[in-house]
Amino acid sequence: MPAPADSVNVAAMSVGWETSERDDGYVVELTGELDISSAASVESRLMELEKRKPARLILDLTRVSFIDSTGLSMIINADGRARKRGSRLTIVSGEGVPRRILRTVGLEDRLDVIGELPAAGS
Amino acid sequence: MPTGSDSGCRRFEGRRRHSAQKLQEEIIRQAGRGSVGTRNEVRLVAGLAALLLVTVGLDIAMGGSVVLVLIQIAVVIAVAVAIVWLAVGRRKLERERFRSQMIAEVGTVMSGALDYELALTELARLISRRLADWCFIFILEEDRSIRQLAAAHVDMERQSQAWELLYRYPLDPDRPEGPAKVIRTGRSDFQPQVTEDLLRAISANDENLELLRALKLRSSMVAPLVARGRTLGAIVFASAESGQVFTRRDLELAEEVTARAAITLDNARLYARLRGTERELRTSRDQLQAIVDGVADAVTAQDPSGKLVYANDAAAALLGFERADQLLAADLAEVMGRYDLIDPDGRHFPLENLPGRQALSGEDPDPVLIRYRNRATGTESWSLIKATAIRDESGTPVLAINVVEDVTVQHLRELRQRFLAEVGRVLGSSLDVDETFPQVAELAARQLGDWCSIELLEPDGSPRTVGTAHVDPEDSPLAQELLRRYPLTSASYLRRPLGAAELVQKVNDADLAAVARDPEHHALLRQLRPRSSMTVPLIVRGKTLGAITVLTAESGRRLTEDDLALGEELAARCALALDNARLYRERSRIARTLQESLLPPLLPELPGLDVAARFRAAGEGIEVGGDFYDLFELGDAGWAVAIGDVCGKGTRAAAVTALARYTVRAASMRHEGPSQILGLLNEALLRQQSDRRFCTVLYGQLSTNGAGPEFRFASGGHPLPLLLRASGGAEVGIPGTLLGIVSDPELTDSRVALDAGDAVVLYTDGVTDAGAPSRIWTAQELAAAVGSPYGLSAADVADRMMTAALETTSGEPRDDIAIVVVKVPDDLAAA
Incomplete structure (x- = not known):
């Protein structure tokens, strides 16, 4: 099953989107700013990906430079959908801004947040 | 003359069926060759000689006088000489006549045919009838090849035999002898006797040689066709069955005929070329004319x-x-x-x-x-x-x-597009029509006419000129004077509830009088000498709110229906801008009102504490933000302070903001700790299912016990407060979970005792993120930026925070910024 075309629509977003497939699902690597101008398109693309019912979706935010409340909302909503589906949403926060923001809003322990991208299958 | 009368007679006999004309030609031909006359003369002289000998012999035999005999001889000789002389003279005359006639005929033949090729074919036939048994004509082509143009023999059958020869063996221009040589050298070739060697020299191969032999050539002359110093070809005169042997005199005639033909050929060719060129010229000229005219x-x-x-x-x-x-x-x-x-x-x-x-x-x-x-x-x-x-x-x-x-149509279209684009750019640059309309008037004065003014109706119905321009005001003091004092649009026009566009292509004095507001105005307008004018209404929501008037004067331009259409389009855009400005004003007023309703209009005075708050909306402030803060009394328990940030913007966010603010106020009445208050807010937000909005709130209570002021607080996912002290500043407290998402948020109460000079700063992430993502403040950096709170008022601290946040932005801050500062006076005892 091919991954969705990565370049499509990305140009219109202030955030970069990169998908790779793993045994248990997909890794989505975002770059740039996850804010009011990009959150909606990221969310709709995530929902497209979720239609394939992956057991696990890994949202890699290591290279995200900023997350505003809309971006947070998007992450929370994705987590909510994953729980409802019985699958798993993992956030790779890195050590920068995303981690600090997730900590500030108290989501670091509420969501499946990890520091680094896990090895395949882990 | 070796030609025997027999052969002449045979030929004569053989052509009995020829027409009378041909017969005559034959006689002339024979004459040309000197056969007829000369033969008779010879016979006569021979007869005289015989008579003389007989007479002399008889006289001598009869013993007559020698003298008489001698006289007789002399007489006979004299007669004979006279006869011969006469005969020679006659021959000469005949030859001359023949020559002239030949040349004349060559001229006739050459100029009679429509093209020179046909003419030369005709010439060959003429020559074969008159001058030689065979005639061949060769033409030098432009590519230096030699083309056999004609071959003629009186006998058609034999003629085709020659053609066969010629077609089968095109003449090699490099052949050492014959026509090739003549064309090369431009000199005649005279061969009284055609020898086997000559045939070999001019033949290409054995078969060719056989065919040449079959022609039974006897004597030949080849003369070059030379005109204007250029060799155009050659004519071959050859005798065969007639047995004629050409003489130098024949050669002369042949050369003369050839020369004559050459000139005609040259002329024909020149003429043909000229005609061709002329035809081409005419064609191209006609074509050009047709193209250019068309x-x-x-x-x-x-x-x-x-x-x-x-x-x-x-x-x-x-x-x-x-x-x-x-x-x-x-x-x-x-x-x-x-x-x-x-x-x-x-x-x-x-x-x-x-x-x-x-x-x-x-x-x-x-x-x-x-x-x-x-x-x-x-x-x-x-x-x-x-x-x-x-x-x-x-x-x-x-x-x-x-x-x-x-390019009038294209250019006007382009200019109009450019004009409207420019107008759009100006109108889009600001919502303030007092700023944009003067620029629009300038553009219109340049595009449409020399003058333009835009008048708006004030709410009280009085006209106000917002934009006015002359294409070149510096050049026209009159323009400046007029524009300064009078609107262009007539007052009566503006009084109409719903105006229609008006175009006056030729303005007359009555028009001016109608527009003039007073006699002086009228005089000024007259001085202006307007040519055309138009007025287009600015209609917003079915009501005329103003008008644009364009006037042409010194340029002499006459406004057209097209200009009117453009003016109406301009007016439509200006009206839209006007409407937008009004809507915008309205909307920002509403947003401001709503935002204000979410913030305390005035901070209460807290006994023994200095408080200050700052709020700054991001962007142009037409969207209600999600930031809020509040400060209110908790009865005996002291004071409550809250700061929060609801996800998103706009009215839906504002609704959640209002919910959060009033829920916190209501919950605070239960006298519970900060984490319980936030827990209640969390439940309230979760119950509000219509919107999955979360918010972050920092809630704290300020109380004063015996030891001094104390701050108890909890964070629901909100940035922790900064505690600023003389010794340095830092974040205090324990992070909690944002509210409205999970049913069991982690919310922990913290407590700090405040000393004299301490300041607690509550803020929204708009402060840290004002310059995000290039610059995101950490709490430590913010604390360091404000420095020691000693000697500063709460307002000073708040301003320092705001300044620090804003200096990291290149333009507008990214998000709303809210700051609340609670400062313990430096001298606590004094407070």
């Missing part, structure tokens, strides 16, 4: 004096003539004088800069775009003019060809 572009040609020598119909039409010849007959200077020439920047365009004049002066001009304004009618057209010089051999321009493309 093109929509105006085409003219000017001679070096600048005079028009050619113009097509489009050129005539462009300059107001019905036909091209009328234009050519007109005085060009006078014609051009009817127009104002204006360059694309609106400046006068000097005639000498026209490309045609430049081309004639030897330059290679670039195309120019010119506006022609007819001085009499005021109508304008745009032309793209290109010119090319036609030069003579020395490179001197002899003609300038001008191609004038009428």
